[in-house]
Amino acid sequence: MLDGWTDGAAKSAIVDFVARVTAEGADFVEPEARVAVFDNDGTLWCEKPAYIQLDFLVRRLAEKAAADSELADRQPYLAAATGDLSWFGGAITRHYQGDDADLKVLAGAVMGLHQSMTVEAHAALIAEFFATAMHPTLERPYQQCVYTPMVELLRYLEAHGFTCYIVSGGGRDFMRPITSTIYGIPPERIVGSAQGLKFEGADGHGDLLIQPALDIWDDGPEKPVRIWSRIGRRPIPSAGNSNGDDEMLTYSGRAGHPSLRLLVLHDDAEREFAYTAGAERALEHAAEYGWTVVSMRDDWARVFGA
Amino acid sequence: MLDGWTDGAAKSAIVDFVARVTAEGADFVEPEARVAVFDNDGTLWCEKPAYIQLDFLVRRLAEKAAADSELADRQPYLAAATGDLSWFGGAITRHYQGDDADLKVLAGAVMGLHQSMTVEAHAALIAEFFATAMHPTLERPYQQCVYTPMVELLRYLEAHGFTCYIVSGGGRDFMRPITSTIYGIPPERIVGSAQGLKFEGADGHGDLLIQPALDIWDDGPEKPVRIWSRIGRRPIPSAGNSNGDDEMLTYSGRAGHPSLRLLVLHDDAEREFAYTAGAERALEHAAEYGWTVVSMRDDWARVFGA
Structure with missing residues (x-):
């Protein structure tokens, strides 16, 4: 199921984590608590040269x-x-x-x-x-700019009883129309930034109208807040790629149980892009606290689908 | 499955609605769009003499x-x-x-x-x-102050592919610790009012701390807004009991498809309480737009469990 992952430390960390929390014993986590959270831009799909x-x-x-x-x-x-x-x-x-x-x-x-x-x-x-819409340099539709190994990871976690959510600084209602198709994640499991909405009703019918003001800016320390607001559980595995995911990765994991915090490192200029700007603090924390850094170049057999 | 409901217009409306939207044909609704929303206070559990x-x-x-x-x-x-x-x-x-x-x-x-x-x-x-904690007059624990026919309705809808959410003016985090037990509804499907939260992290760990300010007041026109924010779909069946549910009931339903809007009428002083204060506008709209009024006295064979 993780065919897009090369054998190595990242893949082993994933497989070992899942085996431990799903096997009977001290590390076991009941299925209803198996909540996984994924950033989107730069973690599930390409964010360069622009969002x-x-x-x-x-x-x-x-x-x-x-x-x-x-x-x-x-x-x-x-x-x-x-x-x-x-x-x-x-x-x-x-x-x-x-x-x-x-x-x-x-x-x-x-x-x-x-x-x-x-x-x-x-x-x-x-x-x-x-x-x-096409990506400006990768010669593929945006719909096909999703990272195949990460979609495999979504399916792998689901096959082991996890429920996966996307928790992104991007627009909640920008992602929702497409995430069922490209990730198999339905609208109710998309958490993100949003403009305000207003209900207007008449004659027994009503609609929600977009308001010209920001309601939620779902980044950094707001990510754990929105996770609790929406899910009401502390997630266990988490994945991100930037400083904006640092608090979400810090928040995830259950005390006394194995954790899995994945930080996608963009080091593959040939197949995607190479950059660490905006990920400095997260990379420091990964080194300091033992999070799993996923090298696109070394850990992924492929980046995109055919 | 609806043993707590007497034969009559309310039970027929429920059974007919479910049969129509789940059978192949023009009224069919795909399972992923079968979202049902329920108010809590006065709709799923007792709200008198006080919340x-x-x-x-x-x-x-x-x-x-x-x-x-x-x-x-x-x-x-x-x-x-x-x-x-x-x-x-x-x-x-x-x-x-x-x-x-x-x-x-x-x-x-x-x-x-x-x-x-x-x-x-x-x-x-x-x-x-x-x-x-015990109810002050009903001589039963609060946990047993849930309306048995409504819990049967949750299970009936689920058995037909619906996903049920609670959308309450009550506290989201007040309901969550108990709703899995009393309703079979998990924390991620509880929408409600809430205080602000703040993330505080140090040394690779973090917690969410309650802040002394209101973040969400989930009542009236805010209910449809929170439904979209949390679920990202327009619900089809809905149930409430007061003016605070009026906009949620108005918002629910899909154009050109059968709808089911239930308004629980507290007219049973013998088994529960009898009151319409705070439900005047909703009752008017029920009459005007053909919503289904559920008489606790006449439509429910029993109110509470043994």
């Missing part, structure tokens, strides 16, 4: 600029319409340099993109995007 | 007053310590009369009751409460 969701949002901004000429010479619509992706990266870089102006402009436009749309209409837009 | 959670909170306030003599002559500790339950009802009544002072005092004390406690320690307190 897939950012590509979706830039396309939506460009569509909006095309439909409204008053917007077309204003940021972030101008950058979106002219394909100037460096502006978006620059807005984030300048934020880390203490200049928030462009990031606020971007966030305001993004929050307004789907304002007053029903959650169902929004889901249809996402499904439409994934039906055709 | 069970209020009894728990008053006991906790009294314990705190007993441990700290500086609190003992201050509200709400004084009322809790002296068993003056009318003060709590009065605080709520005065709130509806435009005087919020006592309700604010009460809310502040309640928010602080479990401040900085881990979610696990809090769950242990709840389990301890339910192990012995």
Whole structure:
């Protein structure tokens, strides 16, 4: 079942952990407590050269600029319409340099993109995007930018009585329309960032409308909070790839039982990308606390499906 | 399976609905979309003469007053310590009369009751409460104040491929320690009100600590919002008993398919309680939109288990 994993320390850690917590004895964990949590961007699917969701949002901004000429010479619509992706990266870089102006402009436009749309209409837009959108350099549809060994791991855990959840800084409602297809994980097991919603009802019917404000920013220390809020259990195995997953990995595991904390290391420039920026603290903690670092280059026989 | 239901319109509505959406044909709903939502207080368990959670909170306030003599002559500790339950009802009544002072005092004390406690320690307190606490007039433990016909309905729906969730104005983490036992509904399918949580980690371990502020008030128009946030699907059957369930019942159902919206009517002073206060709007909508009103007196052969 783990055919995409080469024999080595990472695969052994997975197989040994599962064997120990599912066999009768002191390490046994009852099936209802076998909750596993997975980050998404960079852990289950590719996050470079940009988050897939950012590509979706830039396309939506460009569509909006095309439909409204008053917007077309204003940021972030101008950058979106002219394909100037460096502006978006620059807005984030300048934020880390203490200049928030462009990031606020971007966030305001993004929050307004789907304002007053029903959650169902929004889901249809996402499904439409994934039906055709291609990764800019990997020459494959985004739908096929999922890491095959990690999908095998989802199935392997499920075959041993685990229930798998995705806990991502990405948009909860951006992931939901596609996760059943690409991961076999249904909407009720997707935890992520989200805009506010508002109920509006009349004549015995009602809808949920997207509001132009952030409700949940599901990253860093908020991940364990959202895990409890949504699941009500402390997860046991967990997987991530960045500093934003550090608290989730720290939170997971049951005292006195074996744990499994996987940190995916992007060290495979040939088959995917090689980078550690944004994962420094998590990598330090992995070394300090004995988490399992998964080398894409060495531990995975393949990265993507055919 | 629905032995606690008498033959009549309510039972027929349930059986007919389930038969139609599970049989092949135009009304068929695929199993993964068979999501059912149930209110808790007054729908699955008894909410009179006071919410069970209020009894728990008053006991906790009294314990705190007993441990700290500086609190003992201050509200709400004084009322809790002296068993003056009318003060709590009065605080709520005065709130509806435009005087919020006592309700604010009460809310502040309640928010602080479990401040900085881990979610696990809090769950242990709840389990301890339910192990012995008795209903004040029904002469049975709170654990046995669940409506047997509704538990049968949960099992009946599950037997037909539905997944049942509880969506309550009551505390999410107050219900979770007991719902697997009394309803067969696990923590991950409990949606409710909640205090904020904060992650604190050190040395590779971390805990979630309760914060002295409300995070979610899961009532009225917020119920559909929390349903989407947690489940990501529009539920089909739904059950409630009060105005706080009106929007959830309105939101449920799929266009062009059969729906089932149950409104439990407390009209059984002999076996439980008789009241419609707080359910006026929901009862109007039931009449206007053809929701199924469940008469405890007429539709239930029994109310509680032996």
